[in-house]
Amino acid sequence: MSPVNEQHDRNERIYAAIAAIPPGRVASYGAIAARAGVPGRARLVGRLLGEVPEGRALPWFRVLRASGQVAMPPGSRGFREQCRLLRAEGVEVSNGRVPLSRFGLDADLDRVLWGAPSA
DNA sequence: TACTTGACCGTAT
DNA sequence: CATACGGCCAAGT
Numbered sequence: 001m002s003p004v005n006e007q008h009d010r011n012e013r014i015y016a017a018i019a020a021i022p023p024g025r026v027a028s029y030g031a032i033a034a035r036a037g038v039p040g041r042a043r044l045v046g047r048l049l050g051e052v053p054e055g056r057a058l059p060w061f062r063v064l065r066a067s068g069q070v071a072m073p074p075g076s077r078g079f080r081e082q083c084r085l086l087r088a089e090g091v092e093v094s095n096g097r098v099p100l101s102r103f104g105l106d107a108d109l110d111r112v113l114w115g116a117p118s119a
Numbered sequence: 120t121a122c123t124t125g126a127c128c129g130t131a132t
Numbered sequence: 133c134a135t136a137c138g139g140c141c142a143a144g145t
Contacts, residue, residue: 007142029127040140042127047142049126063126071126078126 013037014045021062023089026098027105028066046071061085068104070096 013036020035021027027035029042038044049060061082065071072078074096083093091103 030129033127040128043125043140044127044142046126060126065126066128073126082126 010036010038011048014048015056015058018045018049018058018060018063021059021105023059023062024091024103025105026062026064026068026086026091026100026103028064028100029071030066031105032063042066064098064100068098068100070098 014032017032017035018027029045030040032045033039033041036045045063049058049063052058052060063071070079070082070093072082079096083096086093086098091098
């Protein structure tokens with residue numbers, strides 16, 4: 001298989017990992033990379049999201065930095081749009097940051113201990 | 120070919 | 133909280 005197709009498959013796995021994030025939850029670039037089989041390649045995930053093909057309905061807004069911060073420049077259009085979309089599905093965003101302890105994909109234990117955010 | 124960029128990350132100070 | 137450092141590596145200059 002040619003290198004370009006290898007790359008294509010890898011990208012598809014990353015898209016799939018992002019598409020798998022449930023509504024109302026968020027995941028970090030690094031977590032997505034790991035889940036797509038390319039651990040340590042968080043930057044690649046970010047690069048891909050910067051050029052998502054037209055027509056692909058991807059929940060890009062559910063991907064955040066490992067710190068819970070929205071990755072786009074604060075105040076930018078994308079930044080505001082991302083915050084809006086997240087809040088629209090119940091995710092708490094304050095100062096461009098989401099509490100991963102409650103909305104992160106790996107926060108199920110926390111949820112049991114602290115209680116579910118919404119529904 | 121060499122160097123810079125960037126929707127990143129973890130550890131250390 | 134902030135700064136620094138080394139990793140990562142596809143694309144663009």
